[in-house]
Amino acid sequence: MNYKKLPWRGIIVSLILLISFCFLVYTLIIKNSLTTPTNNINVRTGPNLSYSVKDTLKKGQRIHIMTKKENWYKIRYQDNTGWVASWLVNKPKKGTITTKLSEATIVLDPGHGGSDSGALSQGNQEERTYTLQQAKMVEKQLKRYGTNVIMTRKGNQTVSLGDRAELATDNHADAFISFHYDSSPIADSATGFTTYYYHTSTSLRLAKTVNSEFSDLPLTNRGVKFGNFLVIRDNLRPALLLEMGYINTKKDFSQIKSTRYQKRVAVDITKGLNAYFKNLKK
Known part of the structure; x- marks a missing residue:
């Protein structure tokens, strides 16, 4: 009986090619997959903060990157697709823990600016003017310690909220501080300053340490x-938002616009940051 020779060589080559192809596909899937590093990451309908939020991702959720547009990823998760900010899902670079103010990189964010005037005083003075003055005063104090200071804006220009938060992530900032002034629905009905945080794991300790130094300011410490502010919510670095008084309360505004108050705030923030870094474990 004659048996036809089986094409073993061809079969083996085909199997090798198939295995190689499967391995390549698997590698690409793994390479383009990420695990979300934090909770409450917004999934939007398009690659910009102006698009509506369609869903939120939890910490540890697996996502697959389909494509990238500027600083946004189009992702597939479970059976859905959407867009997320790349700086929220990219793992920050690991580095040594900063324990000295002279070694730190601090991002200072003067709120509003450009087309966004912010809140108004009773005399129509704009919030954006005083947030910049305060940030520059803090910058001056920090540079005395040799701190690397990065400003989200240095003049009266428009900077998107996403770009402000992203600047901290891209520069692996050791702290991010956003400066604002509050406003109440009824003028002269509220007073005092507040320290806000969003992420407990990265920012609560910083918030408590800095706020504890505001012990001798002439306004009420509201604690x-x-x-839930975007610049600290969509921020993977230790981040604070400071509302340093009510701009439409005459008592508060008299302090907000004074150089003396601005300097005292700057000195206290610098002391708070110094204490924060000294207490970090190496």
């Missing part, structure tokens, strides 16, 4: 509170 440390959770705040």
